Amino acid sequence: MSFLKDALSIFKKSELLFLERYKESDEVYTFVFEKPKDLTWKAGQHGLFTITHKKIKDSIRPFTVASAPTENNLKITMRISDAPSEFKKAMLELEKGMKVSMSGPVGSFYLKDNSPTLLIAGGIGITPFRAMVKQLEAEGNGAEKQIQLLYMDSKKSYVYKDEFDEIANNMSIRVTYLDSRDDLHHEIDKFHTSFKNNGKYFIAGSKSMVDSITTHLKNNNISKGNIKKDTFRGY
Numbered sequence: 444m445s446f447l448k449d450a451l452s453i454f455k456k457s458e459l460l461f462l463e464r465y466k467e468s469d470e471v472y473t474f475v476f477e478k479p480k481d482l483t484w485k486a487g488q489h490g491l492f493t494i495t496h497k498k499i500k501d502s503i504r505p506f507t508v509a510s511a512p513t514e515n516n517l518k519i520t521m522r523i524s525d526a527p528s529e530f531k532k533a534m535l536e537l538e539k540g541m542k543v544s545m546s547g548p549v550g551s552f553y554l555k556d557n558s559p560t561l562l563i564a565g566g567i568g569i570t571p572f573r574a575m576v577k578q579l580e581a582e583g584n585g586a587e588k589q590i591q592l593l594y595m596d597s598k599k600s601y602v603y604k605d606e607f608d609e610i611a612n613n614m615s616i617r618v619t620y621l622d623s624r625d626d627l628h629h630e631i632d633k634f635h636t637s638f639k640n641n642g643k644y645f646i647a648g649s650k651s652m653v654d655s656i657t658t659h660l661k662n663n664n665i666s667k668g669n670i671k672k673d674t675f676r677g678y
């Protein structure tokens with residue numbers, strides 16, 4: 444039933460009132476919206492966002508809701524380079540009081556049980572994990588859940604680092620910052636040695652990163668059913 448609910452929520456459309464944006468790092472921006480009273484989501488899900496204040500080609504993009512449903516606003520965080528797409532140019536033009544529309548929430552990339560879980564982020568793929576970690580903090584049950592976050596970024600530009608460090612200080616969630624694939628594989632193997640096939644693996648990032656980590660997990664005989672993927676197409 445939850446599968447059906449996840450699938451049907453794509454038909455829900457919400458108007459989001461833009462509040463502010465701020466820079467997380469050189470090329471990464473967070474956009475903050477008022478949270479509509481009748482909208483909720485599961486930490487890790489995404490929405491389909493549409494630009495409505497002007498006409499552009501390709502006006503829809505999927506973005507993870509980077510805030511937890513327990514927070515009092517809705518945030519998305521995206522990478523915007525010096526040559527942004529029309530969509531991202533339009534995002535940068537938003538001023539307080541303007542609106543975008545969101546369909547969803549969508550997807551099944553969220554924590555479902557208390558299994559030991561390894562969250563593996565590549566670059567901007569960190570967004571669903573911010574929502575999950577903030578949700579665990581709000582529920583206060585990170586201690587029961589054996590959650591470890593591996594955050595890989597080859598440029599060592601770790602978005603939300605201050606927030607993660609504060610949460611990791613107060614809860615038993617371990618956050619490890621990495622900048623090489625070899626170190627990432629090594630950490631994955633350590634987790635696998637501890638939990639064998641009782642562990643769950645959540646991977647988010649570019650297609651090449653998600654594919655390569657999935658191959659590594661499968662080569663280590665981790666069953667497909669224990670691997671959840673959120674592939675950020677477009678990077």
Ligand SMILES: Cc1cc2nc3c(=O)[nH]c(=O)nc-3n(C[C@H](O)[C@H](O)[C@H](O)COP(=O)(O)OP(=O)(O)OC[C@H]3O[C@@H](n4cnc5c(N)ncnc54)[C@H](O)[C@@H]3O)c2cc1C
Nearest residue numbers: 489504505506507520521522528530567570674675676677
């Ligand atoms: C479930 C999900 C969650 C996401 N969450 C985030 C997030 O939190 N933050 C974030 O920054 N990005 C996220 N993305 C990626 C985001 O939707 C955009 O694709 C990305 O930001 C690039 O957008 P753009 O406008 O800069 O580039 P675009 O102009 O859209 O695309 C750049 C290049 O990628 C190609 N491309 C675009 N979409 C696809 C596709 N579906 N399949 C194959 N090629 C494609 C284009 O043809 C182009 O060559 C998410 C994607 C998915 C699917």
